[in-house]
Amino acid sequence: MFFRAQNLGPIRDAEIDLSKDLVVLAGPNNSGKTYIAWSVYGLHRSRPALNVVLDRWVRQLLESPEHAIDLGDLFAQGEGALLESIATEYKSKLHLCFAAESTYFSAVNVSLRDVDLLKRSGPIAHISGLAATLGISALRTHGPGSTRIGWTILVDDHFKTFFNAMKEGAPTPAELQAATTSALTTLATEHRKSLEGDLSSGLQSLVYSVLFPHCTIFPAERIAVNIFAKELALKRTELVDELVDADLDDQSSAPLELVRRKAGRYPWPIRDSLKTANDLANLSKEKGPFAALADELESAVLGGEIAVSEAGEMLFSLRGETDRRLQMHLTASVVKSLSSLVFYFRYLARRGDFIIVDEPELNLHPDNQRKLTRILAKAVGLGFKVMISTHSDFVLRELNHLIMLSKLPEGEAQALGYDPRFALDPKRLGVYLFNEQHAYPVPVEETGFSIKTIDDVVSQLNADEQRLYARLSD
Template structure:
């Protein structure tokens, strides 16, 4: 699936293939990487609607082959229009800021629609129905048979009870009892909607503001509570108009990704009761990078216990910047991560020494190999080079296996180049960068490294030789 934005912030036009498992957004500052990443987060908060209408179209053609491509396109167009109307809320900005903005979703290669069409066992569990071959038995008297036809076509058959008690094929829409006709379009629509996994996956976002969120979330929540109390008092004393004026004057608005982070930060005591099956990734970050353990206090606040100071628990504002930067990611992997989710991480290199930048790249690649999707924006040459190492070793062979062992790379973090998408944000657009078995090059970063090396060489040549 391709996601395209136009006239959004500094972006004139940017299109990214969201089907990749690891997406790297890079480029100079102020070129729209955060605008784009936050748009993806907002997109996933805009679920598809109108599937019942599509279900009617599917059932109207029962017994014949149906081309799903235009129906799928209708779903995507509905989502794009709905999110375009939500841009103001997503970015907490005036509506006129998005007067010229445009959102578009499309699928170029629809072959996968047939390949993954109608996962019957999964659908049967959702509907409490029985499955027999390609048929879902909805009631004793009615079944729907769904057959894939490449590319992106489907044959849909409605089977009803015949006079002799057996099921007859292709009774068509007219043969469906009237009391069931009202419910079947919704069922058929949900069958198609079950393929829209991009819009049902979870999404967690780690913005560049995560350090401030970790430190000030409680204080911000207290200020909000004070504001609510003041509004309620004014509403009683002077009326709703004055209370609304107080809200307009004093209430701060936050973009959706910041709201998300604040909600998690203020509910940690409750969320920490859960344990994720991916908690070992949290432990890896703690042992390999932080040198201590991140925990949640009884008051729902993050604390840190350094390995070298047994028994000491530091409040998060007293910890090193690397702890502040990665504590929320540790909490996520230990308590919230479910797999098959999208992680959006703005500059994972924040406050990390080069060796730790390489280590966090490995952890994120390992998450990708567990089924997560990861979208990161980065300026770090160390992260880019480490990802290139993982890509170079990502094609299985006797030689890559030997080299990975000799160089200390866990095979669980190696990644195939076809799973990686890289985009250079520059001059109002996003240009795809080729990813092959040697990795990828980011010209803006490579050029600056060449310039720095050139200056160093000249200074040594003229001053010290």
């Protein structure tokens, strides 16, 4: 899918292909890279209502004999309306993503086009009777990546009867259809209205899960987030206390005015990062399926281990010194920069997630920039989508190495010191140069790609070195 933004901050026009597995944003400072990264995050986070667009498909779920729809048909026939509705609604919320006044974004235009998934047949979505105390109608999908996406509680005797029958054995698809049709035939009007609303919400969730995978962003402000999250949470708590104690007859202390003066306004990427940082104890109860990436990041880059205390505080210990754990403000800058990414991979990451990392090179020595680039490439190979915004020649050159790696036999890659799992398919990369108020697509060849603004600086640096060396040699 292509995301296009016009008149967004310093950007006059930029279109990014979000279907790529790895998207690289490069270019000078103040050229709009963060604007695009945050806007893409907001697009995935914001889920406007699509009820009007989906009404027809909800009716088909309820009224067709099979109580089913092909999601490929839904996307193919509704592409224009779906994408236009999403883009229009998101534009109206864009200022919230940036915590800015709406007038600042009044000239912005956002559009979406060409969803690759629309060209392929989708899985089947259907409703069917399922077991529950009062009976449940569920919207489910069957096909690649199938997932249950919504539940609706129905007080209906047909479902009670069907629930009892299910105890005797698994129903066939025909029995499911028959039971659902029977239940819908006598469903009270108020229950049918409720069901229509819930099915619309469930179908909307499915549409969004197909178009916009779960997205996590690591903004350039992540070091401050990791250090000051608790203090900022305390400030918010104190504000709530002050609101509770406010004299509502005193207009100078009216609640809304207090919020405006004292709460502070945070863009969605920072607000969501703060929310995660203040819920570490709850989120770290069970390791996820990609904890090995966290282990590799700790071993290769940090040289130690990240842990979470019972109080929900992130701690760090050097390798072999787990009895001496440092609070985050006492750690090296590399730990502050990457601790949230370690936590994400260990506890929160799920296959198919979309990860946005603003300036992955932040506070990293060149060798660690290369190591982190390899780990992010491995995440791409494991099924993640990744977007990075970078100024680092070390990151970009390592990406080129990993692109060339994809053309080498496995044995040769290992002989050169590379894990073949780091390899990047050049066809699955989208690279963009932000310059002069536009984002220009950069060709990606089998040997990699070139970012002119960075290459020009490197060439000038080498030329200056040669001139200075020649003068000293005279």
